[in-house]
Amino acid sequence: MWADDLVEVRIHGRGGQGAVLAATLAAEVAFQNGYYPQAFPFFGAERRGAPVAAFLRYSSSALMPRCRISDPFCVVVFDAALLPPETFLQGLQTGGLLLLNAKEGTLPFGPEVSRDRKVYIVDAAHIAAECGLIIAEAPLISSVMLGALIRVLHLAPPEVFLEALQGKFPQLEKENLAGARRGFLEVKEVFKDAIFQ
Amino acid sequence: MGRKLLDGNQAAALAVKLARAQVVCAYPITPQTSLVESIAGMWAQGDFSGEYVSVESEYSALAYLIGAAYAGARTFTATSSQGLAYMHELLHWAAGARLPIVMVNANRALGAPWSLEPDHLDSLAQRDTGWIQFYCAAVQEIMDTLLFSFRLAEETRLPCMVIYDGFVLSHTVEVVEPPLQKQADAFLPAPPAKAALQTEQPQNLQAVTSFQYLARVFQERHLDMLQVPRVAKKLTREYAAILGRSYPLVEACGLKEAATVVVAAGSAAQTIKSVLPALNSPEGPTGLLRLRLFRPLPAEEIVSLLARPHIQRVVVVDRDLSAGLGGIFAQELRALLQGSPFEGKICELNLAGGVDLTPQLLRRGLKAAAAGGGEQGRIIWGVDL
Numbered sequence A: 001m002w003a004d005d006l007v008e009v010r011i012h013g014r015g016g017q018g019a020v021l022a023a024t025l026a027a028e029v030a031f032q033n034g035y036y037p038q039a040f041p042f043f044g045a046e047r048r049g050a051p052v053a054a055f056l057r058y059s060s061s062a063l064m065p066r067c068r069i070s071d072p073f074c075v076v077v078f079d080a081a082l083l084p085p086e087t088f089l090q091g092l093q094t095g096g097l098l099l100l101n102a103k104e105g106t107l108p109f110g111p112e113v114s115r116d117r118k119v120y121i122v123d124a125a126h127i128a129a130e131c132g133l134i135i136a137e138a139p140l141i142s143s144v145m146l147g148a149l150i151r152v153l154h155l156a157p158p159e160v161f162l163e164a165l166q167g168k169f170p171q172l173e174k175e176n177l178a179g180a181r182r183g184f185l186e187v188k189e190v191f192k193d194a195i196f197q
Numbered sequence B: 001m002g003r004k005l006l007d008g009n010q011a012a013a014l015a016v017k018l019a020r021a022q023v024v025c026a027y028p029i030t031p032q033t034s035l036v037e038s039i040a041g042m043w044a045q046g047d048f049s050g051e052y053v054s055v056e057s058e059y060s061a062l063a064y065l066i067g068a069a070y071a072g073a074r075t076f077t078a079t080s081s082q083g084l085a086y087m088h089e090l091l092h093w094a095a096g097a098r099l100p101i102v103m104v105n106a107n108r109a110l111g112a113p114w115s116l117e118p119d120h121l122d123s124l125a126q127r128d129t130g131w132i133q134f135y136c137a138a139v140q141e142i143m144d145t146l147l148f149s150f151r152l153a154e155e156t157r158l159p160c161m162v163i164y165d166g167f168v169l170s171h172t173v174e175v176v177e178p179p180l181q182k183q184a185d186a187f188l189p190a191p192p193a194k195a196a197l198q199t200e201q202p203q204n205l206q207a208v209t210s211f212q213y214l215a216r217v218f219q220e221r222h223l224d225m226l227q228v229p230r231v232a233k234k235l236t237r238e239y240a241a242i243l244g245r246s247y248p249l250v251e252a253c254g255l256k257e258a259a260t261v262v263v264a265a266g267s268a269a270q271t272i273k274s275v276l277p278a279l280n281s282p283e284g285p286t287g288l289l290r291l292r293l294f295r296p297l298p299a300e301e302i303v304s305l306l307a308r309p310h311i312q313r314v315v316v317v318d319r320d321l322s323a324g325l326g327g328i329f330a331q332e333l334r335a336l337l338q339g340s341p342f343e344g345k346i347c348e349l350n351l352a353g354g355v356d357l358t359p360q361l362l363r364r365g366l367k368a369a370a371a372g373g374g375e376q377g378r379i380i381w382g383v384d385l
Helices: A019-032 A124-130 A142-152 A158-164 A173-186 B008-018 B033-044 B058-070 B081-086 B088-096 B139-156 B181-187 B211-226 B228-243 B268-278 B299-306 B328-336 B359-370
Strands: A007-014 A036-041 A051-059 A074-077 A097-101 A118-122 A188-190 B004-007 B023-026 B051-054 B075-079 B102-107 B132-135 B160-165 B173-176 B250-253 B260-264 B286-291 B293-295 B313-318 B346-350 B379-381
Touching (some): A019 A142, A019 A158, A019 B173, A158 A173, B004 B139, B081 B088, B139 B160, B139 B228, B250 B268
Parallel strands (some): B023 B051, B075 B102, B102 B160, B346 B379
């Protein structure tokens, strides 16, 4: 229909968690790697703590659609407790990717979700805390999720994306770059060995 | 400056800075707010050479600019939706007084009920105020059109509105190549020094008039409006020579083969363009006509672009509604093409309320149009497809 390499991503988070920032910085990384990106928030007024979504689209062609993203190749979930799985799985393509901020063994769904897609987790809250990414006792997980997203999309190797992100974080740059690197390194696929009848 | 990522509002703010606007006065309203916040931020940091004035309403914002423009200043404001509606009375005044004010409107549906959807009725409802209207389809185009508009407004002495879809463009980050300041300066010279109002020569402007005089004022404004395409084409060549980019007043795509032509304005046109090669309707290939300039309506361009015997059908996408009549772009096309082979064959795909035009919805709309669903003034409603 359009460029074969068009990739569409939807990020679910809570207002204030940095979902929009992650989409914008992923666009920056895609741009530095020769893609034409679009990053946009959901259409509405953002409120701290309320469910929000952010979107990313990139392709090697500048001519891309401008509609909203309804059937993403990749879904990112900043807070798996925020939405029921059927909500964040909505429209996720067959053969697509699901990336969650979660500890192993705490997922709100079973291996059946991985039947026709890959499921990845990263313990972003824990990594953020270890990197000193804490404000008002809440972990800032945006950069960790960004690093993990870059990994699962095969968007760029660490040295390339860390270079692209220099000077792009509004605060705590050193901590955020460390968090992004660890997100990239520590994201892992789950249910890899699930057997379906 | 090199290529970088900016959203539509940031790009517009940068264009206003590059244009060396002297007075910016605005009142925030979503989805335009981040534009005026950017300018206010630049002003606070000493990066913006003009004045930034905060007021308590959109009405006051435009009133302030009218005063500043009478004094000869290069002026800018930005608004959306209810804010633009609130300016309505003064939009007429700015045009009647021939003040070259430039503004951005980020499309947002008018309430009630409250909404943030990118419906076009807010700006289309200002169609008859005498402002030039451009509808943009990309962030780069917003930046270029805005810089261009200051020059066009000043040369024609007509105010100019640069319009783009709220969120779809105002909040979408994409790759742009900002002009250099020296390129902007080469295209856009300093504003004319002679002010309409000068303290040494007190005057009473726009005093009460008789119809004999007023009729001439309206006639002159109309005739000058009709000159806008000619002036814009001349300036487009100058802009291209300096900045290497240009945009047609009406963008045509795939018309050489097309059996069906989709007419659209704004960001939806880019979605259509991106899927055009795959959009063969039952009647044959599909082409696109994007209305970039809407006031004045580039009638000659539209008529000559559609004057091809292989074009069988015109489908107009309207993301607006004049309740009781239909989409406004469709009505204008029907009036323009009265007596042409398209008479009675102009279909309307209506997306009022900000219905998102996906490739799937477009296909269903074209199928309904091919089945005759939108002929004779009937509407194909996007929300029903």
